[in-house]
Amino acid sequence: MAKRVYEVWKGSNKFILGGRLIFGPDARSLLVTLLLITVPVIIFCVFVARHLRHEFSPHNAGYAILVVAIVFTIYVLVLLFLTSARDPGIIPRNSHPPEEEFRYDASVSADIGGRQTPTLQFPRTKEVMVNGIPVRVKYCDTCMLYRPPRCSHCSICNNCVERFDHHCPWVGQCIGLRNYRYFFMFVSSSTLLCIYVFSMSALYIKVLMDDHGGKLLKAMKESPPSVILMAYCFISLWFVGGLTGFHLYLIGSNQTTYENFRYRADNRVNVYSQGCVNNFLEVFCTKIKPSRNNFRAIFQEEPPRPPPLPVTREVEAEDLGGDPRSKVEDDLEIGEDLLKISQRRNIEEIDEDIRSRGSSGLPHNSAEIDSVLNADRAPTIRAETRHSSWGRRSGSWEIAPDVLANSTVTESRSYVAPKEARQ
Structure with missing residues (x-):
């Protein structure tokens, strides 16, 4: 059965309703926030607003206090839901690094077949232009992409999030x-x-003080929930009120919390x-971009791509004059052919030399045989070599003298004289 994107999602998010809603890994803390909002409001409606409705008796104006509290609370909860249950701007991760960014670096080389070859290097940063000013962006190893400006990888959700x-x-x-936008509206509405x-x-x-002759203690004793609510709201104002003021400053200066603390x-x-006005318009009056992810789409797995192999600079078409090939592969292939030709030529010349000398001129021990072989060996192909035993210069292939000598002696020692010659 085909799986959907949210079922194979590599981030730490939690999905409900078939991928329609996306939460962070710590979504349980959302329940605490709900209790911190709803419980005080319920206490307020039961023990405060219900009694205040009688103080504004004309035209039932006292009911407005209760209605405003309920409607305002629902509005805050809707903003909380829009903040926590939607895609915050997750950038889809790649299945492989961007191949167009690979570069061959000659300063970092690897020894392959006796030849120093440049290795593939991946730039960790690159520059993009923002309002005519170059801005450096970093490469994310987890998502395998270059983060757009103002993007960062959240270690908790394990996603790269835009802005x-x-x-x-x-x-x-x-x-x-x-x-x-919904987060700020939630904080300010709270x-x-x-x-x-x-x-x-x-x-x-x-009102209670007026009923008891202006005595504060009697009024507080008659309505303890009101005192508790006042203390709770006073403490909460330091938190949500301070957070609202801080984000007003961030919006006016067009900063993020991450940028403000880090830079x-x-x-x-x-x-x-x-500018201050345009910064506020950007946050509150621009259209919210659609999500880059379709979590309910059918997941289609891409076939794995093999990593590119390190190749020498000599493999380019203009150097070889045709279809580019690996320099090491060419050296080994042609070198083996030259070695076989030289060995076969030396054996033929030795046979001809023995027949011309006759049985009387044969050497009688291995030392004499070696001297004859070394003296009568055919001239070898001599030229300079580069980087290895096999090399190429000016379009001609060459074999090193030490390699050819070793191969010749090995073949000659395995030679056995004809039967009539040993007699």
């Missing part, structure tokens, strides 16, 4: 190009919800900033 901001454990998802609950709780305490001390020029 990576940070990984938020409270929403259980990376914050990137496709969900940053801030407003905290202010609203805090204000209405304080208003209810004020703040480098005093780099921000090549992405287009």
